[in-house]
Amino acid sequence: MVRLFGTDGVRGLANGDLTAELALDLSVSAAHILAEAGTFNGHRPVAVVGRDTRISGQFLEAAVVAGLASAGVDVLLLGELPTPGVAWLTGELGADLGVMLSASHNAMPDNGIKFLARGGVKLDDAIEVAIEKRMREPWDRPTGAAVGRVRTLDTAVEQYAAHLDSTISHSLEGIKVVLDCAHGAAFEVGPRALREAGAEVVAICAEPDGVNINDGCGSTHLEVLQKAVVEHGADVGFALDGDADRCLAVDASGAIVDGDQILAILALAMREAGELHDDTVVATVMSNLGFVQAMKAAGVGVRQTKVGDRYVLEAMKLSGFTLGGEQSGHVIMSRHATTGDGILTALHVLDRMAATGRTLADLGGVMTRLPQVLVNVPGVDKSRTDEDFVLAAAVAEAEAELGDTGRVLLRPSGTEPLVRVMVEAASADQARDIADRLAAVVHQQLAL
Incomplete structure (x- = not known):
């Protein structure tokens, strides 16, 4: 069954x-x-x-x-x-x-x-x-x-909004925010929580009709938010998904600030406040190497797990860590929530902006993203990914070529007959070249 x-x-x-x-x-x-x-x-x-x-x-x-x-x-x-x-x-x-x-x-x-x-x-x-x-x-x-x-x-919306606002320490007065609610579950509570915290809020995609949820908007379609932030002259924008358990951001210029950058911003803020347990943040193996390098330079440890917020949460519970998340925007702050919370994440990024007087672009600059290329190789026997000697040799050769400037990750899909080849490198061209070469070996060696 x-x-x-x-x-x-x-x-x-x-x-x-x-x-x-x-x-x-x-x-x-x-x-x-x-x-x-x-x-x-x-x-x-x-x-x-x-x-x-x-x-x-x-x-x-x-x-x-x-x-x-x-x-x-x-x-x-x-x-x-x-x-x-x-x-x-x-x-x-x-x-x-x-x-x-x-x-x-x-x-x-x-x-x-x-x-x-x-x-x-x-x-x-x-x-x-x-x-x-x-x-x-x-x-x-x-x-x-x-x-x-x-x-x-x-009073569910009222109580939840009040809880969210109680977790931050600074007024958000003077910050203009565009919030993309994805026509989803946060269409009412999201704008309310930010406004009650003091922010000027432009709510977009906040008119659900039962069928338009996630339709060309939200955290999977950031171009809508990017355009709105620039048009409204906002300081920052946030995009939620349909149930608002994830959040991605856009700075004043319209540039994307992803989950790794958000996690880095919050990790440093919590470490400064003495709230980052064991000075360690939990992330997945898909987190950009630039994130890991930035945290290491700042004296923050990174505990990496398999892909999936459930694995992040398990690692947090096991060792009492207070912050974890994924590149996709799932951020878990265990002092305030038992799951990823997009509105909570947005509020704490805004709180950091208010506390420091710095822009999101400046805060997000704590890490430099390495070019990352992901290639899906379908129609293969993913169960043999770790067993094929030719493939292992190709991976070893690629890793030697990259040295400390990048990394290689081969990950069997959890739901489909395919293998994901992820390569990070100093340049996008190098990452693409190595990813394509490894994808060809995966197809040759593991084809069904």
């Missing part, structure tokens, strides 16, 4: 792979498994449920609520709210379970269900496996007063 849960909940084509029936069954099963695990400790369980702006979230929310309430769980509806907002309110309200309906940066036809345990943290893999196994098994249904109640929390 193929696992329903992926690295970030259950995701698929809404009403195709992800049906109302599946959503209901998953919710019932989750309630049963968490009850058996002692999560509810004998009290009447409470779940909070939020969603992004996809139109399919409406029927999926109804199905999830029906499943939970029929299993005796009281439900608090949060409405349209970012994933990190649902996670925070799960902990803040002392809920036993959180549920977020979103497919993040995916196109509108997709949707997903993410369950969160007490405190707003991701469910353990073992719990997810148990939930899948329990689905559609016979169970004793509560009746009468034992069924769950359903209420709406009208």
Whole structure:
């Protein structure tokens, strides 16, 4: 049986792979498994449920609520709210379970269900496996007063915005910001939080209609933000994705400031404030070598993990690190959040700008990005990537050619029959030349 849960909940084509029936069954099963695990400790369980702006979230929310309430769980509806907002309110309200309906940066036809345990943290893999196994098994249904109640929390946006603003130390007065909300879950709370912190905010792509989420905007289409920042004469711009758990930036000139640069800015700010645990930041193996070099020069250690924010979070939890993130803009600040939080990230970058009086371009200049080329090689047996001697020799030759001026990374895709060849070098031409040569060897040696 193929696992329903992926690295970030259950995701698929809404009403195709992800049906109302599946959503209901998953919710019932989750309630049963968490009850058996002692999560509810004998009290009447409470779940909070939020969603992004996809139109399919409406029927999926109804199905999830029906499943939970029929299993005796009281439900608090949060409405349209970012994933990190649902996670925070799960902990803040002392809920036993959180549920977020979103497919993040995916196109509108997709949707997903993410369950969160007490405190707003991701469910353990073992719990997810148990939930899948329990689905559609016979169970004793509560009746009468034992069924769950359903209420709406009208202050979810207000509470979450206030929490976000409480995490920064300086007024943002005098800073003009363009915020691209991707027509997603942050369309209301994002501009509100920044305005209440003192910033002048130009909100774009903040008019969701149920079908326009991530459509040519947000963190995967930065050209919209770049144009808006220049046109409005803004000091800075930020782009969120559909559920606002990631954030990328643009400086006043329209130049992109990616997740590595954002992570570098925040690492130095937190180290200066004594908030960077063990003077170490967690990143993935895909982080630009320029980031690693800049952190080393500044006396900040870098702990690298496999690609994926879940691996970053695992490393942070294991060693108590307080900052981690990815080049894609997932930034986790564990003192304030249990997951990546795009609005939180934007606020803390703005806080650093306000504290120092420096521009984003100046702050981002702490690191110099090495030219990076990524080539996908499809139709290959990715399981043999580490076993082929000819390929290993080609990689060794490339690494010797680069020396300390670059690096090579071969990474099998986690979801497709392809191998990703990533090369960083002192020049874009050198990076492209080496990447193409290695891609040819991968295809020759591992072709199916």
